[in-house]
Amino acid sequence: MRSQSPFLSQKKRGGMMANHVLTQPKRRKYRQYDNKMGYLFLSPFIIGTVMLTLFPILYSFYLSFTEFNMVGTPSWIGMENYQEAFTNDPKFWDAMKVTFLYAGTGVPIRLVFALLIALVLNKVVEAAGIYRTLLYLPSIVGGSIGVAIMWRQLFGNDGAVNSILATFGLPTHAWLGDPNTAIWTLVVLYGWQFGSSMLIFLAGLRNIPTNYYEASAVDGASKLQQFFRITIPMLTPVILFNTVMQTIQGFMAFTPSFIITQGGPVNSTLLYILYMYRNAFEFFKMGYASALAWIMLVIIAIFTALIFKSSEYWVHYEDN
Template identity: 75%
Template sequence: MNKPDYKKTQVFPPGKRPKIFGHEKRKPIKDRENGMGYLFLSPFVIGTIGFTLFPILYSLYLSFTDYTLGGTPQWIGFQNYVEMFSNDAMFQKSMQVTFLYAGTAVPLRLVFALFIALILNKVVEMVGLYRTLLYLPSVVGGSVGVAIMWRQLFGNEGAINSILNAIGLSGHSWLGDPNTAIWTLVILYGWQFGSSMLIFLAGLRNIPSTFYEASAVDGAKPIQQFFMITLPMLTPVILFNTIMQTIQGFMAFTPAFVVTEGDPINSTLLYILYMYRQAFEYFNMGYAAALAWVMLIIIAIFTALIFKSSKYWVHYEDN
């Protein structure tokens, strides 16, 4: 007669189960595994605290001080902010230029990127080559070299004026005219459409082709398909691109610094360029920190407004 297996049949009261031999050794092993995980995470945590969180908090402190580079911060409260909004004409000018720049350059880039993405979505052969070539301006577009090339392109003796003279039109001082200088920077920003184009193209590839086939059977034209199918299905991607490009538009620096240096007559004095001048030309680090926090608040407000408005125009598949 077989003996009963007490390990399977015996029931122990709650909390009275006897310890299994070797079970007490599992906890130190688990602790060592957790410690190894924390060790691998420590560079990221230290880097985040040391190179992100601490500089952010320290810049907030400096924005309430009178601090010149190499000196000692002196607490002055909200004086930097009061000076900024009441007595600083260059701050107001840079805000006007930046809002004009972001308000025109961002829509231009998004529209052009979507247009090119729609064309590439129909291309089958060599589409990878076309994507690469069109993405290159975004890879090198923010570099100093491209900005120098742009300055030469729109210079008085540049290629643009040479073409105009060749076809019988008179050239123009594009970078020397306050009415046209900012538009050269807007065109440069729109030319760097590659990253937005790739994101739009990925969104277009995710739209089921059955939608277009069914609408074509019902007699829908390409324009109707774009507004009734493509655009609504692409609104989440448009939301993402709008937010990212708006942030980049407000933070633009290299074009104004290299191409025009804020001239003529401060017509291209973008906000970040003015902040740079305060920090590294006038050495007003406290005032520059206050400028940085004002821009952070402006970007946060615009981002929040875009997110708030998205419920009225962004459509998701599960809605």
Template identity: 65%
Template structure:
């Protein structure tokens, strides 16, 4: 018995050592990710939360000032208020514009029979390159006083417009650029359209339903989960818009009409070296995005339809 017991103990110890070696190997494989996650994500997030309660110019030592940054932001900063107004207008205009345009293009692509892959690729390209500096520079040239758009207007005998210099038009150039980058939303809508059974449309057509009625009664209800996803993702992206406004208008000109929130936060951090204030702005933006996301999900119970209650 003692020999059998010692053999069992040795076998158990061997299995335990093998398991420990396997665990160690696994930890070594995920170690680069853990180092990157804690060093490049967790630590900066925690540090920015601390800095939001300090006065820090990136050169000296942070000094604790409590909620002073938040009080100044909400009570005594007209540019902050302007950036909030511009951003809300931008989000509530650009996001619906992009989604409606993406859905319209997806409906057209769903009907294509030949060369579908080529059209999808070409229409998706703006989403890949749309946020780049090069496209923003191209957009600035396109809408400049001597740009292609004004040249076309002049040749047609129409008055030219100061697209980038007039506060009434400047923000719309950013909205058009945001809408032009519709490719990712379009592909998601297209995937949703492909999942709608053709038998639904055939039955509705037999019952005499026209194209518009089929769209309203079949397409839209069955697409609402996809619409929910796109609305959430595009709303978050809209609140974080930065590159086009920075490249095209630099400092929110004209008259701060294009001063989106993240651009002003960037100015506070890297132009005025007010990192404490910029950190407070970043955390407020996080709370606002979280609030809007929660509201969208909360409202989804009233307008999002699923095939069965079990999938909700």
């Protein structure tokens, strides 16, 4: 076998190095081209985020320190909008009380119903997908204008609820016209929209290992003991997630109050977002409405932080 000349071998290696050096600019060019194409495909999302999310947020923060009627130029007034809300606006406190009542009762009702239905569906094997779909439908259409109108008809003076009561000889009631009952019709509607929370609970139940239940059954644990000693502790991360999401949604409710009761009677269903909407688009007090929006943002942030802080004492993870 003929041995290769050291001179030729060195020359060959030099040529390979030269080719490698020559390809570096091309590689750099291709890399820059790939980056430009990546930014091009991301540009709709980036532009949308900046123009439709980031800019409105920052601009509303600026407007909260101004007096602006949506026609002229905003005039700087400092903290006067916030001072008016806390010291000189009784409707602000009415809306705050109604919203806390709505969220404070509606969120637990929705979560309890969602968990109960998820426990039932977890035992269903045949046609489980159909049942999940049917029970999830209220969450899809529940926030729509059509469902709100339907709900208003159901609880109207001549609605289905009073018709059923009259059929059984029970007294009828002006559900939407009574300040003591109007808010509860909205709470029931909120609790009825439990589909999304139910699906999340169901996914959490499916992830609990069955050997936990089998081992506890061998030790003589009852179904109730298994529920409180196994199911609830294993579901606490899911409960935390659902609680945070539903609390935020409860504070941000708008459509039921706007369509069903228009905030009445006597402001008994005047939810906070509806009051903010009226200040912005009915009274043309956009500066004051922006201040109300930032107050609600701070309230939601505080409640979310408190829930997460409390989770250290009641949420259990598998690695703990």
